[in-house]
Amino acid sequence: MGDPKQANQNIRIPPQNTFDAIVVGSGISGGWAAKELCEKGLKTLVLERGRNIEHVKDYTTAFMHPWQFPHRLNNTLKDQEENPVQSTVYNEGSKQFFVSDKEHPYIQEKPFSWIRGYQVGGRSLTWGRQCYRLSDLDFEANLKEGIAVDWPIRYRDISPWYDYVENFVGISGKPEGLAHLPDGQFLPPMEMTCVEDYFSKKVREHFNDRIVTIGRIANLTKGWKGRGPCQFRNLCDRGCPFSGYFSSNAATLPAAAATGNMTLLPDSIVIEVIFDEQKNKATGVRVMDAHTKKITEYFARIIFLNASTVATAAILLNSVSRKFPNGLGNTSNQIGHNLMDHFLGAGAQGVFDGFNDEYYYGRRPTGIYIPRFRNINDATKRKDYVRGFGYQASGSRMEWGSQSQFNGFGTDYKKKLLTPGPWVMWMMAWGETLPYFDNRIMLDTDKKDGWGLPLVKINFEYHDNEKAMRKDVQESASEMLHQTGFKNIETFDYNILGGSAVHEMGTARMGHDPKTSVLNGFNQMHDVKNIFITDGSCMTSAASQNPSLTYMALTARACDYAVSEFKKGNL
Amino acid sequence: MNRRKAIGRILIISGGSIAAYSGYKLWDWNKSPDIKYLESRKELIAALAETIIPATDSPGAKEAGVDEFIITMVKDCTEIKSQNKFIDGLKELERYCSSSFSKTFQQCTLQQQQQTLKHFEERGKSYDGIIGKVENKFFGKSFFATLKSHTADGYCTSEAGATKGLSYLFIPGKYIGCMPMQQGQKTWAIH
Numbered sequence: 231m232g233d234p235k236q237a238n239q240n241i242r243i244p245p246q247n248t249f250d251a252i253v254v255g256s257g258i259s260g261g262w263a264a265k266e267l268c269e270k271g272l273k274t275l276v277l278e279r280g281r282n283i284e285h286v287k288d289y290t291t292a293f294m295h296p297w298q299f300p301h302r303l304n305n306t307l308k309d310q311e312e313n314p315v316q317s318t319v320y321n322e323g324s325k326q327f328f329v330s331d332k333e334h335p336y337i338q339e340k341p342f343s344w345i346r347g348y349q350v351g352g353r354s355l356t357w358g359r360q361c362y363r364l365s366d367l368d369f370e371a372n373l374k375e376g377i378a379v380d381w382p383i384r385y386r387d388i389s390p391w392y393d394y395v396e397n398f399v400g401i402s403g404k405p406e407g408l409a410h411l412p413d414g415q416f417l418p419p420m421e422m423t424c425v426e427d428y429f430s431k432k433v434r435e436h437f438n439d440r441i442v443t444i445g446r447i448a449n450l451t452k453g454w455k456g457r458g459p460c461q462f463r464n465l466c467d468r469g470c471p472f473s474g475y476f477s478s479n480a481a482t483l484p485a486a487a488a489t490g491n492m493t494l495l496p497d498s499i500v501i502e503v504i505f506d507e508q509k510n511k512a513t514g515v516r517v518m519d520a521h522t523k524k525i526t527e528y529f530a531r532i533i534f535l536n537a538s539t540v541a542t543a544a545i546l547l548n549s550v551s552r553k554f555p556n557g558l559g560n561t562s563n564q565i566g567h568n569l570m571d572h573f574l575g576a577g578a579q580g581v582f583d584g585f586n587d588e589y590y591y592g593r594r595p596t597g598i599y600i601p602r603f604r605n606i607n608d609a610t611k612r613k614d615y616v617r618g619f620g621y622q623a624s625g626s627r628m629e630w631g632s633q634s635q636f637n638g639f640g641t642d643y644k645k646k647l648l649t650p651g652p653w654v655m656w657m658m659a660w661g662e663t664l665p666y667f668d669n670r671i672m673l674d675t676d677k678k679d680g681w682g683l684p685l686v687k688i689n690f691e692y693h694d695n696e697k698a699m700r701k702d703v704q705e706s707a708s709e710m711l712h713q714t715g716f717k718n719i720e721t722f723d724y725n726i727l728g729g730s731a732v733h734e735m736g737t738a739r740m741g742h743d744p745k746t747s748v749l750n751g752f753n754q755m756h757d758v759k760n761i762f763i764t765d766g767s768c769m770t771s772a773a774s775q776n777p778s779l780t781y782m783a784l785t786a787r788a789c790d791y792a793v794s795e796f797k798k799g800n801l
Numbered sequence: 802m803n804r805r806k807a808i809g810r811i812l813i814i815s816g817g818s819i820a821a822y823s824g825y826k827l828w829d830w831n832k833s834p835d836i837k838y839l840e841s842r843k844e845l846i847a848a849l850a851e852t853i854i855p856a857t858d859s860p861g862a863k864e865a866g867v868d869e870f871i872i873t874m875v876k877d878c879t880e881i882k883s884q885n886k887f888i889d890g891l892k893e894l895e896r897y898c899s900s901s902f903s904k905t906f907q908q909c910t911l912q913q914q915q916q917t918l919k920h921f922e923e924r925g926k927s928y929d930g931i932i933g934k935v936e937n938k939f940f941g942k943s944f945f946a947t948l949k950s951h952t953a954d955g956y957c958t959s960e961a962g963a964t965k966g967l968s969y970l971f972i973p974g975k976y977i978g979c980m981p982m983q984q985g986q987k988t989w990a991i992h
Contacts, residue, residue, distance in 0.1 A: 296958040421976060637922075639854075
């Protein structure tokens with residue numbers, strides 16, 4: 231881990247540029263594909279379009295104090311101008327892990343935030359780290375409601391793979407015995423603040439259909455596989471020098487490198503997948519060096535696409551051949567369609583009068599979680615919408631950032647500014663968005679980027695189901711705060727753009743039928759059997775849970791299947 | 802107060818006349834800001850910040866170097882209308898001190914300084930709720946609101962403010978969800 235020579239040692243190009251497997255992308259799912267394929271003995275090439283980020287060494291802001299940043303972590307007007315999308319999520323401490331919007335433009339047919347991190351580790355360096363399992367409530371929903379297509383898998387298919395990845399990742403959380411939010415293999419849970427604990431007990435008292443639990447998060451509450459533990463700095467998005475949270479850089483890529491089977495090539499942009507019509511197989515990928523723009527072809531018997539939901543669809547749409555004029559493996563005409571994200575921005579907050587002598591120590595990198603409680607069974611069925619949402623919440627004392635606008639100035643003002651304020655509970659929902667055929671990404675036929683590749687065009691909007699849910703999100707949050715004794719309750723509904731949850735999903739969905747879906751139940755392309763896709767694009771529905779854990783489990787499962795097919799000579 | 806009343810009436814009664822009323826003002830607030838002047842008033846800004854956060858048993862804004870931070874923030878991170886209102890506000894405050902006390906702000910007694918800030922605080926108050934938000938959006942934040950929020954942010958994120966005014970934990974190492982407040986407990990600084 232963190233071996234400074236790692237990057238150089240990894241560059242071993244075999245004769246004729248031929249490997250057993252190629253993985254496109256080194257983010258959270260690409261990292262898993264690399265680890266699994268390498269550990270199963272396959273010589274694996276991992277291609278990353280961005281620069282190399284060496285674990286620890288390249289976390290240049292990790293140990294900086296706030297006063298060492300020129301703008302004390304604020305973004306400048308220039309940031310907002312040049313990076314109008316990325317600057318909504320980065321700050322001076324994490325900016326280096328997000329792309330420049332200027333260098334990497336895309337077309338927003340309707341407003342959509344496409345947040346990207348082009349580097350080794352991708353967005354696994356800056357992810358929110360919340361980890362929740364899906365259940366059959368999610369896997370059966372499309373079938374039961376006649377929406378889009380049925381998932382080709384059920385919970386029993388993925389459950390052992392959740393166990394498998396959780397055991398490696400290290401996720402802190404508390405078992406709650408909920409059927410629709412299954413428990414995982416947890417490290418010790420983090421503690422609640424006293425107001426959260428109070429809220430949790432009162433919610434159980436007043437509502438028999440919902441619970442409050444501590445966030446399930448990929449931060450290590452004890453040392454795990456030579457990583458961590460978490461130091462409770464809550465500076466995760468700068469990269470963690472203690473390996474306190476899970477990222478490709480801290481965990482999966484070092485494991486892959488340790489096998490001696492991985493070749494990792496940063497600065498390598500995959501422009502298309504090469505298809506051999508005779509063999510009806512993909513034979514490799516065409517790659518452009520990000521700096522010299524030199525083109526090189528690499529070959530392998532298995533190809534995993536883990537470039538992230540939008541980019542994976544773009545690569546497929548850009549890979550045209552006589553057999554697949556609309557994009558590789560696109561006989562279903564579903565590639566690029568059914569784009570989903572979780573909707574954000576609605577919720578409520580309230581003030582609690584009490585616990586004035588209580589405080590907390592350290593900066594916990596998670597909040598609390600209120601799992602979905604709508605449309606679980608007949609008793610919780612809604613007339614106005616299908617599916618549901620989960621709240622992420624936190625109860626803490628008001629601190630200077632929100633207290634600075636008190637009236638007055640001088641000694642009294644200063645004292646107030648520097649003393650912990652009243653307890654505030656804040657809750658916001660992550661809601662399920664349905665897969666709509668018209669929410670899609672396309673390639674522009676004229677406009678190109680700096681590498682001559684067609685610009686991605688995104689067309690995305692929310693519909694009535696999400697709008698109805700947003701209303702309930704505010705009303706329910708407000709009701710819960712009222713019932714549990716909070717005061718000065720305010721609901722909010724910020725107009726946050728699609729994409730802001732950074733949970734893009736669905737552009738190459740799984741399904742039973744090659745006519746209506748792109749991938750089968752093992753994330754294998756219906757049309758081209760040696761291509762596997764296990765990033766967010768495979769998702770048949772979005773569920774309301776944060777999705778990365780599911781990508782990881784699906785990746786490990788798909789690798790297991792792919793290697794067994796490889797060994798049987800079927801690929 | 803007259804300005805606030807006027808703006809309030811326009812926003813409430815006839816959105817259409819915003820342009821007529823404020824054509825000149827909008828130009829004034831969108832003009833290229835007088836950065837040279839801003840940079841030349843470091844001592845004034847330091848004295849203003851110190852009046853908001855004075856030295857007590859912990860350092861004040863001046864020792865924390867908040868003046869530098871305010872200038873940087875107004876230059877780099879403050880939207881143009883608020884930027885102009887801040888710089889114009891500084892000029893107005895200088896005129897106010899000169900006509901009221903025949904002194905510069907720095908030469909004023911503590912009481913005169915407080916009286917001056919009180920005057921500008923009162924003038925800079927925005928309306929509550931939605932009207933205030935609209936006002937800030939269309940016309941920029943008031944001089945006093947910008948001064949105060951940059952002073953508080955600058956102090957709380959400075960080394961002196963974070964480590965001596967607040968409690969700063971660089972590497973907490975553990976998390977305790979609920980514990981009794983210590984005697985004289987200060988708020989935790991951000992990271």
